[in-house]
Amino acid sequence: MTTDHGLRFCANLGRLFGEVPFEERFDAAAEAGFSAVEYASPYGRSPVELRRRLKDAGLRQVLFNSPVGAPGTPTAAGTACLPDRVGEFRDGITRALDYAVELECPLVHLRAGVRPADVPRDTAFSRYVANVAWAGQLAAGAGVRLVIEAVNARDIPGYFLQTQEQAAGVVAAVGGDQVGLLFDIYHCQMSQGDVSTRLEEFLPSIAHIQVADVPGRAEPGSGEIAWDFVFDRLRALGYPGWIGCEYRPANATADGLGWLTRYAPEWNG
Numbered sequence: 001m002t003t004d005h006g007l008r009f010c011a012n013l014g015r016l017f018g019e020v021p022f023e024e025r026f027d028a029a030a031e032a033g034f035s036a037v038e039y040a041s042p043y044g045r046s047p048v049e050l051r052r053r054l055k056d057a058g059l060r061q062v063l064f065n066s067p068v069g070a071p072g073t074p075t076a077a078g079t080a081c082l083p084d085r086v087g088e089f090r091d092g093i094t095r096a097l098d099y100a101v102e103l104e105c106p107l108v109h110l111r112a113g114v115r116p117a118d119v120p121r122d123t124a125f126s127r128y129v130a131n132v133a134w135a136g137q138l139a140a141g142a143g144v145r146l147v148i149e150a151v152n153a154r155d156i157p158g159y160f161l162q163t164q165e166q167a168a169g170v171v172a173a174v175g176g177d178q179v180g181l182l183f184d185i186y187h188c189q190m191s192q193g194d195v196s197t198r199l200e201e202f203l204p205s206i207a208h209i210q211v212a213d214v215p216g217r218a219e220p221g222s223g224e225i226a227w228d229f230v231f232d233r234l235r236a237l238g239y240p241g242w243i244g245c246e247y248r249p250a251n252a253t254a255d256g257l258g259w260l261t262r263y264a265p266e267w268n269g
């Protein structure tokens with residue numbers, strides 16, 4: 001969905017439209033007015049099936065994540081910072097890029113992982129940067145851009161990237177433009193605050209944004225963030241990318257979409 005001011009919102013199908021099974025969320029998103037979607041994991045379904053569902057609903061896919069391990073395991077938040085998991089990391093990126101090409105998805109979120117207590121931060125950092133650089137080269141050959149995301153430590157204790165500065169430092173260390181930032185405003189507010197200053201500072205590297213309010217991670221407008229200010233700032237900065245609606249609806253998803261018309265008046269969904 002595009003507004004007159006150029007802000008584009010996509011539905012996160014892992015978070016929104018949970019009232020219906022995953023397969024039905026494509027149509028639900030399209031009916032609500034979205035033209036694009038993101039979700040964490042495509043891997044449980046064939047790319048052929050997902051491509052068909054996107055096409056039938058008239059949607060495009062703009063983001064998904066690199067593969068992670070099962071919940072509760074050491075790789076549940078990714079493998080990229082883990083020195084003893086390089087083979088698994090590389091297999092995962094290769095698989096992710098195959099899906100991205102099939103789904104014509106421009107962005108893959110490369111998940112960093114949780115640093116084990118017995119791995120020094122410098123060791124994890126070196127491995128992480130080397131892995132991201134390796135993946136970036138492979139992604140370039142596939143015409144895909146990678147993004148990395150800082151996640152707050154209350155939601156995922158020990159997550160390797162916790163601040164926008166750390167993530168931006170990795171983007172700079174890798175160099176080139178094959179790797180960008182996924183700036184999740186919810187995580188930034190949880191960890192650091194000063195959201196609009198950071199959006200402006202890191203704008204040149206930001207390839208994707210996600211939104212949810214704090215606390216509670218529900219609809220924008222349900223918490224403490226001044227969204228009218230933030231969205232106006234993004235318009236003024238000319239942010240050209242997608243904004244992923246990655247929040248937990250407080251009630252029925254469709255009933256809670258009023259924030260879009262409130263903060264993006266041109267919303268016609």
Ligand SMILES: O=C(O)C(=O)[C@H](O)CO
Binds near residue numbers: 040109149
């Ligand atoms: O937790 C988040 O904010 C994310 O975006 C993760 O990638 C989960 O999909």
Ligand SMILES: [Mg+2]
Binds near residue numbers: 149184210246
């Ligand atoms: Mg996010």
